[in-house]
Amino acid sequence: xxRLCLCMLFGAYALSLCRQLxxxxxxxxxxxxxxxxxxxxxxxxxxxxxxxxxxxxxASRGMLADRLSPELQGQTLAATxxxxxxxxxxxxxxxxxxxxxxxxxxxxRIRLSWYDAPEMPQLGETWRxxxxxxxxxxxxxxxxxxxxxxxxxxxxxxxxxVVNSSANGRVEGIxxxxxxxxxxxxxxxxxxxxxxxxxxxxxxxxxxxxxxxARHRISQVQWQRYAVSGTSHLMAISGxxxxxxxxxxxxxxxxxxxxFCHRANSRILAIPGAMAVALLYTEISGFAVPARRAMLMxxxxxxxxxxxxxxxxxxxxxxSCLAVxxxxxxxxxxxxxxxxxxxxxxxxxxxxxxxxxxGTESAFARLVLAARDLFALQFVLLFGLxxxxxxxxxxxxxxxxxINLLVLPLFNVLTVPSVLLGxxxxxxxAFAGDLLIRFAWQSVQWILRIVEPASDWPPAxxxxxxxxxxxxxxxxxxxxxxxxxxxxxxxxxxxxAAVSALLYKTPHPPPGCVELxxxxxxxxxxxxxxxxxxxxxxxxxxxxRGGSDSGERVLVPWLRSAGIRRVDLLxxxxxxxxHAGGTASLLExxxxxxxxxxxxxxxxxxxxxxxxxxxxxxxNGVRFSFIHPGRYPLQSNNNASCVLEVTIGAHSILFTGDxxxxxxxxxxxxxxxxxxxxxxxxxxxxRTSSRPAFVDALRPAVAIVSAGYGxxxxxxxxxxxxxxxxxxxxxxxxxxxxxxxxxxxxxxxIHLVSEHRRQQKRYWxxxxxx
Numbered sequence: 001x002x003r004l005c006l007c008m009l010f011g012a013y014a015l016s017l018c019r020q021l022x023x024x025x026x027x028x029x030x031x032x033x034x035x036x037x038x039x040x041x042x043x044x045x046x047x048x049x050x051x052x053x054x055x056x057x058x059a060s061r062g063m064l065a066d067r068l069s070p071e072l073q074g075q076t077l078a079a080t081x082x083x084x085x086x087x088x089x090x091x092x093x094x095x096x097x098x099x100x101x102x103x104x105x106x107x108x109r110i111r112l113s114w115y116d117a118p119e120m121p122q123l124g125e126t127w128r129x130x131x132x133x134x135x136x137x138x139x140x141x142x143x144x145x146x147x148x149x150x151x152x153x154x155x156x157x158x159x160x161x162v163v164n165s166s167a168n169g170r171v172e173g174i175x176x177x178x179x180x181x182x183x184x185x186x187x188x189x190x191x192x193x194x195x196x197x198x199x200x201x202x203x204x205x206x207x208x209x210x211x212x213x214a215r216h217r218i219s220q221v222q223w224q225r226y227a228v229s230g231t232s233h234l235m236a237i238s239g240x241x242x243x244x245x246x247x248x249x250x251x252x253x254x255x256x257x258x259x260f261c262h263r264a265n266s267r268i269l270a271i272p273g274a275m276a277v278a279l280l281y282t283e284i285s286g287f288a289v290p291a292r293r294a295m296l297m298x299x300x301x302x303x304x305x306x307x308x309x310x311x312x313x314x315x316x317x318x319x320s321c322l323a324v325x326x327x328x329x330x331x332x333x334x335x336x337x338x339x340x341x342x343x344x345x346x347x348x349x350x351x352x353x354x355x356x357x358x359g360t361e362s363a364f365a366r367l368v369l370a371a372r373d374l375f376a377l378q379f380v381l382l383f384g385l386x387x388x389x390x391x392x393x394x395x396x397x398x399x400x401x402x403i404n405l406l407v408l409p410l411f412n413v414l415t416v417p418s419v420l421l422g423x424x425x426x427x428x429x430a431f432a433g434d435l436l437i438r439f440a441w442q443s444v445q446w447i448l449r450i451v452e453p454a455s456d457w458p459p460a461x462x463x464x465x466x467x468x469x470x471x472x473x474x475x476x477x478x479x480x481x482x483x484x485x486x487x488x489x490x491x492x493x494x495x496x497a498a499v500s501a502l503l504y505k506t507p508h509p510p511p512g513c514v515e516l517x518x519x520x521x522x523x524x525x526x527x528x529x530x531x532x533x534x535x536x537x538x539x540x541x542x543x544x545r546g547g548s549d550s551g552e553r554v555l556v557p558w559l560r561s562a563g564i565r566r567v568d569l570l571x572x573x574x575x576x577x578x579h580a581g582g583t584a585s586l587l588e589x590x591x592x593x594x595x596x597x598x599x600x601x602x603x604x605x606x607x608x609x610x611x612x613x614x615x616x617x618x619x620n621g622v623r624f625s626f627i628h629p630g631r632y633p634l635q636s637n638n639n640a641s642c643v644l645e646v647t648i649g650a651h652s653i654l655f656t657g658d659x660x661x662x663x664x665x666x667x668x669x670x671x672x673x674x675x676x677x678x679x680x681x682x683x684x685x686x687r688t689s690s691r692p693a694f695v696d697a698l699r700p701a702v703a704i705v706s707a708g709y710g711x712x713x714x715x716x717x718x719x720x721x722x723x724x725x726x727x728x729x730x731x732x733x734x735x736x737x738x739x740x741x742x743x744x745x746x747x748x749x750i751h752l753v754s755e756h757r758r759q760q761k762r763y764w765x766x767x768x769x770x
Contacts, residue, residue: 008052107157124184140738143561230400465563505563543581551582573657649746685716
């Protein structure tokens, strides 16, 4: 069974390497090949691999077919929708997932943002809204979050926003799915009871998450703390909570049934009740993958006990994995799928190698051995899951074993049993339930007093660079220490592999070369310039109304994926948000040696040097020189932009910020411009810039535009693009190319390294720009 499961997963993950789904004839041919292989015993494993591929193929076709039609993009549409989950409110914006009712033209699930919403929609309500939608699309950068994959896993076929209108309003009396309505009503009732009893703070947000799967109140700062401390798995309904609920229910039902079971076995009779509780809790949680895994494993173990059968642990985990995969093939892309089944598999494998609690006559000795083995298990999980955490999240939390040893007993013994029993005790016993809920809330506050200081300690987390090529087998070797028995040849080399993965950095450009990365940040600009020993960040992209910014979402992840530890120079061309919005996040995450600005950033309490024409310096054979601003009066913030020329031998790159035609004309008249190899197009391709004389003076081989996909200003303008092309430039746009990476060398000129969106495209990514 385990081999069958692994083969199906191999075929399923193989499809994720495809840039686009194969055609329907290929689907039929693969189906026939799968049947043939399954019929031939010698090829049966290959048949199961093809079967796994087919399941993901079919599910992916359905997911792509349910995306918004291109003809409906940007139109204002009237839609009656049901609120499918707890809405989140951030900085005056309400985000929620909705399910359109009786509208086949719209996808089954859409994700909406409502700016300045007059009232907060509630889970389970039906609303009639005016909306503008677009097809799923995210930013494409190395080290960045794959938003389009996340939307695909959630079966969300469109994103958009609510157009404020008097026609918006709640609708009553619309027939809907009875099961969904019942579940939504139960979740909302339980969540309302918790919020009415305990204070509105971080502990309340955690209590809502572990009680009813409502994670809408956990802030991004909280999630970051839990990720750094290795406690994210505790802050939502996971397999651990399902197991605790089932075990607690079993003990409760057994205690209640014992007085009435004179001839029957109360231990057996309590099992169905415990399983019913596990099923209900999983349903309330929203059927997250770890919860489904725990529920299925509990059902299999219970069935084996009831029918007096023995099931091997590997068979239990294999059947559970296949059940999750076959019912939801796209779940294999969720980090929770890999980590949940990976952690359980490691624990079962470890338990098979040795007995965790060895027999001894002394109770105290048994307790000491249990504590020691539990401590060892934390390090087994740390190293066993090291490849997954490094490859998926790009980080490793060294404090996770110690923090979990402190937090898990409190969580398992106090928090989860108290809040679950408190929610069960209602009606005449509500007073007792309220006391238990308040006690659970207090226990979470104790836990957070451990987690929060630990997560603020800088060495708590080590970030890893993007591991590719030969580093992939190296990082996989780090799991050998956890999986191999003591004395296994080369077992201790796993430590060497882990350290190698942590110290690995992507290669620096060779001497005499620089590498330019223009990142995709939407409507804004963020670039990174690397030489043999220096890192220069030029602009940091926009901030977003929801509270995050491009520094946090794009720039810092890119720097970490490149293994960069320090920034030598941060140049913020001017103070407009689309160029300076991510500065605070960058300074919080990285040591920055020097900050140069076109305009002083009032919100940054750091020394800032004003860039001025004539300033120049040499780093590793690369010359940096400012050619603007000079001393003449500036007309606007855009025209205060620093203009930087970077020269490598006979080749050069020009960074222009948002300068407009007055500055361009001044630079042309002053004679400081000369032909360049690469020019970052000023002001995102607006008609206020890129005047003919300016373009003719530069005549670049490559002109790069940083603009948002489908932005409301229509940047870059078609005539501006044509002007650069007529000057001999290849015009590239981050909106369609994603992050653009060039290498410029003194002896060999310019070389395109990558267009991230095009080279890393997978079948779930939007193909509108192809």
